Amino acid sequence: MNYSLEIENLSKTYPHSDFRLDRVSFKIPAGTIMGFVGENGAGKTTTISAILNTIQKDGGKVKVFGQEMSDNNIDVREDIGVVFDAVNFSPELTPKKLSNVMSRIYKNWNQDYFLTTTNKLDIPLNRKVKQLSRGMTMKLAIVVALSHSPKLLILDEATSGLDPVVREEILDLFLEFVENENHSILMSSHITTDLEKIADYITFIHKGKSILTEKKDTLIYEYGIARCKAEQFINLDKEEDILSYRKRGHQVDALVKNKTVFEKKYGDIIIDNVTIDEIMLLLVKREG
Amino acid sequence: MEIIISSNTSKPIYEQITSQIKEMIMSGELQTGDPIPSMRSLAKSIHVSVITVQKAYEDLQRDGFIETTIGRGSFVAAQNRDFIQEEQQKKIEEYLTLAAETARVSGIKLEKLIELLSIFYEEV
Amino acid sequence: MKGLLINNFYSMLSNVKLTLGMALIMTLAPIFIRESSFIPTIMGVQIFLFVVYTGTSLQADESSKWSKFEITLPVKRKTIINAKYVSSIILIAIGVLISTLTAILSSITISNINTDFLVFGYCFGLTLSINTVAFMYPIILKIGAEKNELILLLACGFSLGVMLLTSFLLSLFNHGIKFSSPVVGITSVIVSVLLLVLSYFLSIQIHRKKEF
Structure with missing residues (x-):
């Protein structure tokens, strides 16, 4: 290369x-x-x-x-x-x-x-x-x-x-x-x-x-934001499944590396597409 | 070769490129041996990043739709009839799945569905 | 270096035109002032005028960040400093040419003018301008061009100081020597050139380490 x-x-x-x-x-x-x-x-x-x-x-x-x-x-x-x-x-x-x-x-x-x-x-x-x-x-x-x-x-x-x-x-x-x-x-x-x-x-x-x-394509098409309720968030394997997270009101937003894999594991959690700005916010304002 | 990219659908841009090129090949708009634009010039003309187009071309090459030679560029590959049939069948299965589900949900019987299919098949 | 020199001149062009105008007008002084003792001062100021805008030019480079952009050009940092000093020397040379017009005119209008005055005129102008350049460049490179007017003032003071000191030291060897004698004048110029060389090496060191 x-x-x-x-x-x-x-x-x-x-x-x-x-x-x-x-x-x-x-x-x-x-x-x-x-x-x-x-x-x-x-x-x-x-x-x-x-x-x-x-x-x-x-x-x-x-x-x-x-x-x-x-x-x-x-x-x-x-x-x-x-x-x-x-x-x-x-x-x-x-x-x-x-x-x-x-x-x-x-x-x-x-x-x-x-x-x-x-x-x-x-x-x-x-x-x-x-x-x-x-x-x-x-x-x-x-x-x-x-x-x-x-x-x-x-x-x-x-x-x-x-x-x-x-x-x-x-x-x-x-x-x-x-x-x-x-x-x-x-x-x-x-x-x-x-x-x-x-x-x-x-x-x-x-x-x-x-x-x-x-x-960039990986970030846009594979990464995602999991919008978790508090109870759902507790059940996540923080090491394996997510890159970072932050609390917003009653929900926790978590940055996920692979939407499809995450969805298979936690079907009930809403997962959104992510923009570069949102990735940055989640990496910068992370609580964990 | 005209590729139209929609930024609103959830379909990734590289998928939009591959499906549009595949369609052009299967419809005969692009014939075996026809040249297709280099990755970089296509990227420029549709205003997307080079790697996005590169992924599309790699997928098309892997599925046997195009051939890329270094120094000569990319060309439509000789099409494998069976493979095309397979692709088309996959598409049909998609549509039929949708039809079947819709019918089931709204209580339309299987016989009615088959009747409708026959009517549309006869229509040219 | 040619490109950098051209850039320096383009950026100083409007100031140089202004200076040229003023200096040319001053050339006419011998027509009105028949007193030969003023001529050296006039010649001196004419030459000095050409380096007066050194500081403002550096300030413009700083605020537009041209001085940062320059570092990314395919030139060594040393070349950037070379171009600055060469530009100043060229400007001083132009000043010398203009003051020559004054010298010529005054030898015509003032009968029996003492050529010592004319020599001193050149020396005064050269000492003033060379020391100003020698003083300003390393200082502005080190602390920035924000206070460039103050620095110019200090540079003037520095230049005069050099002349006075030279005159004083020479008078220790030759009690009768006048301040405005050619000996004092020429010695001052030599001292100034040495200071300029010192200043050049100092500027190179400062600029080499400078961060933009």
């Missing part, structure tokens, strides 16, 4: 804060889209910063296309397209001027693709970045990231602030990107409906720990 990105036991602590990354681990197979999900402050941005070497890690390994990331390894950065949750570019530049800059920095800059795509997404070429709306600057950042022919896209909340029409166009660009089976995407997002559409895998992170990595 070819992996575009491998993270092993990534750790980071900050001296004056509780916040940390604690042995975060996951792998992205080549040709897939990995959604990265977690509550605010869970460590998504920190993980991404550690991958890209904008912060130093205290421990663990990060390999992109099998190579370890370091300041000296500039060739691997030719193949990585990045979008941060920020303006990203100098405010005084226009998209056109930005392309002049980027064409001299990236070996494989594709100016035709840049011009065609900025046109398709209605990004004005001669307006200064500081005069662009947030949605526009995010679109611009995504186009810039795609325009230097990368093999891996790393996106930190790149679609938040975009309206649904534009988001769909962007998601299509991402699917077009992974039409090449050597291309992969790591995208952190609060907009889990986007991930439910196009992600192949989802990694959940909570309080600096990676708690679950699973195929």
